Amino acid sequence: MKPINIYALTRISNSHNIERYERQMSKRKHFLKIKQWEIDSLRSFSMYLSKVLDGSETLDFFYSFSMPKLGKEFDLLRVSDDYVVNVELKSGYVSDETIKRQLLQNKYYLSTLGRTMYFYTYISSTDRLVRLSNSGRLIDCEWEELADILNRQKECFSGNIEELFKEEEYLISPLTDSGRFLRQEYFLTLQQKDIRAHILKQIRNKDRSIKKEYSVFAFTGLPGTGKTILLYDIAMQLSKGQRVCVLHFGSHEKELEHLDERLKRVDFYYCDDSMKDIVDRDIDIDSDIDNAYILKLHNSYSSILVDEGHRIGESALAAICSYAKRIKAPVIFSYDREDAIAPEERKINGSKLIEDIDGCRLFKLTNRIRMNSELSTFISCVMCVKGKIYRHDYPSVSIAYANDEYEADILIGNFTDAEYNLISANDVSSFTCKEFDKVVMLIDDSFYYDEKGYLRYNDTADDNNEESMVRNLYHGLSRAKKNIAIVVKNNIDVFEELLYILQK
Secondary structure: OOOEEHHHHOOOOOHHHHHHHHHHHHOOOOOOOOOHHHHHHHHHHHHHHHHHOOOHHHOEEEEEEEOOOOOOEEEEEEEOOOEEEEEEEEOOOOOHHHHHHHHHHHHHHHHHHOOEEEEEEEEOOOOEEEEEOOOOOEEEOOHHHHHHHHHHOOOOOOOOHHHHOOHHHHOOOOOOOHHHHHOOOOOOOHHHHHHHHHHHHHHEOOOOOEOOOOOEEEEEEOOOOOHHHHHHHHHHHHOOOOOEEEEEOOOOHHHHHHHHHHOOOEEEEEOOOOOOOOEEOOOOOOOOOOOOOEEOOOOOOOEEEEEOHHHOOHHHHHHHHHHHHHHOOOEEEEEEOOOOOOHHHOOOOHHHHHHOOOOOEEEEOOOOOOOOHHHHHHHHHHHEOOOOOOOOOOOOEEEEEEOOHHHHHHHHHHHHHOOOEEOOOOOHHHHOOOOEEEEEEEEOOOEEEOOOOEEEEOOOOOOOOOOOHHHHHHHHHOOEEEEEEEEEEOOHHHHHHHHHHHOO
């Protein structure tokens, strides 16, 4: 999306022509629905600016820009190497508190640009112009002040504004980028904020203290929907004045130790399959659960949060719930949706265990942050090829066929030379909560499609192995943000199915 000349735009009266002309100037992919009050405010803003700034009719602004993935919208933006100028437009009465809240939020989101920033709001009904001060106060100001700032902006950015907001600048993992997480250099989508607000409201009293009562919350979504950052953000919110713990059923033990050292009111526990660090075995919790675990934590926590909950087993879940009941603390689970995977490949189905907890309040994240819809659809089709082919092309997906190990190494090497990250289905756990632009994975002759169209793995060597290679393939491919490559080794049947997906 490119900047537009708002003076030129507001010379037109017909609303339909305005929308067509705006799209022509901005080069955005869709028509922007522009309300009459917005045009009136733009026209008034342009008129007042022309009275105090010579050449204001030549100024270009990015109009009605929404940050990719996050959906945060700005009315007017102008960006130069030194300055960022943001002007919000209002038509009727808006309280100062509401104006200040919006401008502070804008400041928060635009901070990734690393430039000096100026924030204004223009209320056309009262011809009022206000500015957000450095200390966060609203100050009524004259048009000459804004004119001076705009006049000092030289060589403003005129390219596609999306280029200034790369996803890696504001979408982070609290485990692999703990420094930025601790400095709170991350953003939540509106959906994430809504879920956070619902959960915090339920477990907080009016005086903002945490209720001491047992309750269970859970939120889920496909890989890339931002579950981990949401869970850790909630932990940070709950830890203000209270002590909480986070149980992580994945990898990243060293990363958890770093967070544990830095955050004094949040205790992090790395949980492997045995939960050996925080549980004692052979202690019954309920009579119908044999050989259950009992949690042996260091403190009586106000809240318990569980990450990678889809990896949790029955005994570990029972231990967590029993402990929470005993100390009367809420529990919050984050887990992946694995509906695309064959039920037989979900040897540990923590998702179902969590959803079956009595009284569990469930939330679902639907907006992909890390991954685009093309890759998401492709991965879903790979997991189950029947009835899910609903795209015509996959320009971000590559496949290759190798007859043996030697050829596979060459083809994988070609992809890694092109900056693809190789993830092995045997070692996916070390890549959990990490993101890569490009991912390449290998499918060998042990994979096959069953009669229902599900991708399966012929694990004859170890039928007791709890690690599902299909499940690992799913989570490995889901680490990709931009490109996926699959090398198929000595498995022409699976290769032909992948071609069918790509060339439907």
